[in-house]
Amino acid sequence: MKVSIYQGKNHTDKKAAITIVIDVLRAFTVAHYAFLRGAKQIYLVSTKEEAFHMKKDNPDLLLVGEEHGVEITGFDLGNSPYQISQCELTDKTLVQKTTNGVQATLNCLASDHVFVTGFTNAKKTAEFIRKRLFDGNNEEVHIIASHPSGDDDYACAEYIKDILEGKTRVTSVNHVVERIKNSQVAKKFYETSNKEFLPEDIRFSTKELYSSFVMKVDKNCPIPKIERVQL
Numbered sequence: 001m002k003v004s005i006y007q008g009k010n011h012t013d014k015k016a017a018i019t020i021v022i023d024v025l026r027a028f029t030v031a032h033y034a035f036l037r038g039a040k041q042i043y044l045v046s047t048k049e050e051a052f053h054m055k056k057d058n059p060d061l062l063l064v065g066e067e068h069g070v071e072i073t074g075f076d077l078g079n080s081p082y083q084i085s086q087c088e089l090t091d092k093t094l095v096q097k098t099t100n101g102v103q104a105t106l107n108c109l110a111s112d113h114v115f116v117t118g119f120t121n122a123k124k125t126a127e128f129i130r131k132r133l134f135d136g137n138n139e140e141v142h143i144i145a146s147h148p149s150g151d152d153d154y155a156c157a158e159y160i161k162d163i164l165e166g167k168t169r170v171t172s173v174n175h176v177v178e179r180i181k182n183s184q185v186a187k188k189f190y191e192t193s194n195k196e197f198l199p200e201d202i203r204f205s206t207k208e209l210y211s212s213f214v215m216k217v218d219k220n221c222p223i224p225k226i227e228r229v230q231l
Contacts, residue, residue, distance in 0.1 A: 032081075
């Protein structure tokens with residue numbers, strides 16, 4: 001098995017057996033909480049115009065996300081894990097557009113299997129892939145830390161890589177959490193004058209949750225979507 005980490009949303013994935021796209025702050029932490037709150041599926045789109053077009057055809061869709069970190073006018077929800085955790089989403093279908101995580105995923109659909117995660121579901125995702133998908137045939141695994149320079153995503157990527165490689169001394173959870181909290185990306189969440197970024201989002205993004213599913217991208221439908229795969 002060869003596990004490689006790449007950084008940035010613009011990495012155009014060469015075909016691998018498995019690709020894992022990480023966005024800790026905040027896209028795939030939001031997705032994880034959305035599924036925990038009952039969401040059925042999450043479509044991934046490149047532009048807000050595509051999202052608005054989908055909602056015009058189907059008003060029951062919920063538009064979720066951001067552009068350059070800021071909630072998009074006309075969307076139902078922003079890109080806040082705390083905010084999404086307060087919503088009742090049973091059987092709802094979401095459409096997600098974000099600057100880094102979603103775009104990175106749409107650039108990485110050549111692989112056989114594509115998963116997405118934040119830190120909250122990182123361990124479960126790595127363990128699922130190691131137990132269910134490795135067959136001993138030297139699989140190539142790509143891990144994409146979607147923020148172009150954020151240590152939050154990179155710390156999570158290294159944590160996942162350790163688990164996939166079966167290292168006896170895995171990077172500690174506390175170490176990963178501290179790197180996320182102290183990353184340059186996290187700084188704006190601590191600025192009380194910046195109302196677009198909630199300090200609660202850091203707390204919600206650094207909890208290791210023990211959910212019963214991982215998030216896998218169905219790339220064979222006209223619009224790629226995230227679905228739950230039960231453990």
